Amino acid sequence: MSATAPSRPRSRKATDWWRWSGRIYLVLLLLFTALPMFWMVLTSIKTQFAAMQYPPQWWPAEPTLENYTKLLDPRNSVGHEFLLYFWNSLKVSVLTTILGVFVAVPAAYAFSRFRFPGRTFLFFSVLLRNMFPAVVFLMPLFILMRWLGLVGSHGSLVLTYLTFGLPLSIWLLKGFFDNIPIQLEQAARIDGATRFQAFLLIVMPLSTPGIIATSIFSFIGAWNEYVYALTFLNNKDRLTLPVGIQRYFTEFATDWPGLMAATFLMSVPVVVLFLVLQKYFVKALTEGAVKH
Amino acid sequence: MARVVLENVVKTYGSVRAVNDVSFTVEDGEFVALVGPSGCGKTTTLNLIAGLIPISGGDIHIGDRLVNDLDPKDRDIAMVFQNYALYPNKTVFKNLAFPLQMRKMPKAEIAAKVNEAARVLDIERLLQRKPRELSGGQQQRVALGRALVRDPRAFLMDEPLSNLDAKLRVQMRTELKRFHQELGATVIYVTHDQLEAVTMADKMAVMSGGNLQQYDSPKRVFDHPVNMFVAGFVGSPAMSLIPLQLDNVAGTLSLKSEAGWSLPLSEANAAKARNTSSRNVVLGARHSTVRLHTQAQAGAIPGVTYTVEPTGDVTFVQIDLGGAIVIVSLDPNIEIRADQPVWLEFDQERIHLFDGETERALRAS
Numbered sequence: 302m303s304a305t306a307p308s309r310p311r312s313r314k315a316t317d318w319w320r321w322s323g324r325i326y327l328v329l330l331l332l333f334t335a336l337p338m339f340w341m342v343l344t345s346i347k348t349q350f351a352a353m354q355y356p357p358q359w360w361p362a363e364p365t366l367e368n369y370t371k372l373l374d375p376r377n378s379v380g381h382e383f384l385l386y387f388w389n390s391l392k393v394s395v396l397t398t399i400l401g402v403f404v405a406v407p408a409a410y411a412f413s414r415f416r417f418p419g420r421t422f423l424f425f426s427v428l429l430r431n432m433f434p435a436v437v438f439l440m441p442l443f444i445l446m447r448w449l450g451l452v453g454s455h456g457s458l459v460l461t462y463l464t465f466g467l468p469l470s471i472w473l474l475k476g477f478f479d480n481i482p483i484q485l486e487q488a489a490r491i492d493g494a495t496r497f498q499a500f501l502l503i504v505m506p507l508s509t510p511g512i513i514a515t516s517i518f519s520f521i522g523a524w525n526e527y528v529y530a531l532t533f534l535n536n537k538d539r540l541t542l543p544v545g546i547q548r549y550f551t552e553f554a555t556d557w558p559g560l561m562a563a564t565f566l567m568s569v570p571v572v573v574l575f576l577v578l579q580k581y582f583v584k585a586l587t588e589g590a591v592k593h
Numbered sequence: 594m595a596r597v598v599l600e601n602v603v604k605t606y607g608s609v610r611a612v613n614d615v616s617f618t619v620e621d622g623e624f625v626a627l628v629g630p631s632g633c634g635k636t637t638t639l640n641l642i643a644g645l646i647p648i649s650g651g652d653i654h655i656g657d658r659l660v661n662d663l664d665p666k667d668r669d670i671a672m673v674f675q676n677y678a679l680y681p682n683k684t685v686f687k688n689l690a691f692p693l694q695m696r697k698m699p700k701a702e703i704a705a706k707v708n709e710a711a712r713v714l715d716i717e718r719l720l721q722r723k724p725r726e727l728s729g730g731q732q733q734r735v736a737l738g739r740a741l742v743r744d745p746r747a748f749l750m751d752e753p754l755s756n757l758d759a760k761l762r763v764q765m766r767t768e769l770k771r772f773h774q775e776l777g778a779t780v781i782y783v784t785h786d787q788l789e790a791v792t793m794a795d796k797m798a799v800m801s802g803g804n805l806q807q808y809d810s811p812k813r814v815f816d817h818p819v820n821m822f823v824a825g826f827v828g829s830p831a832m833s834l835i836p837l838q839l840d841n842v843a844g845t846l847s848l849k850s851e852a853g854w855s856l857p858l859s860e861a862n863a864a865k866a867r868n869t870s871s872r873n874v875v876l877g878a879r880h881s882t883v884r885l886h887t888q889a890q891a892g893a894i895p896g897v898t899y900t901v902e903p904t905g906d907v908t909f910v911q912i913d914l915g916g917a918i919v920i921v922s923l924d925p926n927i928e929i930r931a932d933q934p935v936w937l938e939f940d941q942e943r944i945h946l947f948d949g950e951t952e953r954a955l956r957a958s
Contacts, residue, residue, distance in 0.1 A: 487643075488672065488739075490666055491670060
C-alpha cells in the first residue's frame, strides 16, 4: 500500500501530460489542414485590390460576393465556362461512381462467396494497378484510348477512373460481404428467394454503408483527378474542373479572388457528400474492417 | 408434411468424402436427430437435404419428389439455423412475413399467419422490434416462428439450441418436443449433444467420419449399439470399454485381462464370443449395470478407485481395473474415497461385447 500510494499522482500527471500533448498535436494538425481553406474562403470574398495588398489584409475590409456571382452567371464568358466544366466534372464523376458500384459489388461478392480456380491470384492481381504510380500508365492508356477512338471523350476518363477506383472498392466491399453471415442468404433461399433475390433483398441492404463509402472514394478520386484529364481531353468545351480551373488560372493569372471562389465552389460537392453520408462512412470504416 | 428419403447420398470435396453413402428414411411426422461429433458430416447431410450445397451422388426424395437438382426455394422446407440467421435490418414481423412474401401471398393473409405464429410462440409483443433488441431465447423463438409460419414439407434444424444457456436450452427442448407432437411435423434435427437426441427424437442417426453408423430409436441405439463408436458416443457418462483377450480353458470361454483377472462368460455371451475369429474382445459396460462391492466377493473383479465425482443425485466413481478405467454410478449415501480397493461385478445380461479388430458388436447368431 505504502509502496504504491506515492506513485499514483505521478502516473496521473504522466497521463495528463500525454493527453495534453495529444491535444496540442491535434490542434496543430487542424491548423495545418484548415488554414489554407480558411485563407481560400477569405480571399474569395476580397476585391482584386485587397487580395494583392502587402502587408496582407487578414480580414477583408469590404467583403464582396462579386466573384461568386460572376462564376455562377452563365451569361458572361467566365461563368459560362465554369458552369460547363462543373457539369463535365459532375458527369464524369457520377458515371464513374455508378459504374464502379455495378462492377465492384458483383466482383467483391464473387470473391467473398465463391471458390473458383485462380481466386486468390485474381484477388491479388486486382491490386496490381495500385503498385505503380498512376503516371506510369499515362502513355499506354493514351495509346489504348486512341486505338479505341476515345481520346478527347469523357468516356476515356470514366474508363480510366474506374480502373483506378475499383481495387479499393472491391477490397473494401469484400470485407463487408465476408462479415455478413452466409446463413442469412441460406435462410433467404430456403424462405423462397433465388440466389439473386437473396443477394438483392438481404445482402445489399446490409452492405449499404460499404457501398456508400466506396462510392465516396471513387467520386472524390474522379472529381479531383488532373493529369489524365489534362492528357486525354483536347477540346476546350469538354474539360473537367481541375483542368478548367488551371486554364482560368493561366489566362487571368492575377485574379486570385476569382480563382479562390472557383476552387471553393469545386470543393462544395465533396463537402456536401461527406456531410450527408458521414454516418454511413464512419460505420463503414469501423464495422467493415473489424471482424465480429 | 412428408417423408424424406436419402439413398446412398455422397458428398465429396476434392478427394475427401464428407458424406459417404448415407441412406435413411424419415417417415412422415417423425422426429429424427442427426448426431455425431464435430466434422462427422451431420451438418453437411442437412445442407444436402436443404439443397444449400450440390449433391455428389445418390438421391434425396422429399415427399414423392426427387429433389437432387431443385433449388432450396423449390424444396418446400423450412430451416432453423444455429445462429438463427434472422434478417438484422427487418423487424420481427417482417422476418416472419418474408417467406410468405416470397411466395406472393396476399397481404391480409400474411398478417393473419404472422400473428397466429406469434401467438403460438408468445412473441406478439416483439413484432415491431429488430432482432438485435431481443434476448437469445426470443431470437430463437423468432427463428422457429419463421420456420412454422408456412406449412413446409419438413423442418430442418441445425443445432438450434446450442447458443442458449443451459437452463433455457432445457426449457426450449421441452417446447420443441411439444411443438413436434402438436404439429405432427417431420423434423430433421442436427445436434452434437447426444442427450438432446435421446430426449427428443423418435429415431437417431449416429454419424462418424461421414458414415452413418446406426439408425434406430434412441432406446435401441442405447441398448444395442452396433459398434464401439456408437457405444462410446451415446450415453453419459460414456460406456466403459475394456480391451481383453478371449481365453478357452477346457471348453469354457472367459475374458482375460493383462492384469491377471479373468471373467468367465455366461452361455449367451459365450455364444456371441464364438462368432468372432479375433482373440481381442472389448467388454462394454454402462455405469448403471456394474455393481460395486467394498469387500472381496466370489466372481467379482478387484480394482482400485481412481476418482469420486458426486453430482448430488448420484455419485460417479472411476475404478482402475489394472489399466482399464470403468465408471460406476453409486447411491450418493454410500461412503467411498479415492485409492480404495473395491470389487466389481458385471451383469452378464447387460454387458456388451465387441470385436477388438472390427470394433463391431458381437451378436448371438
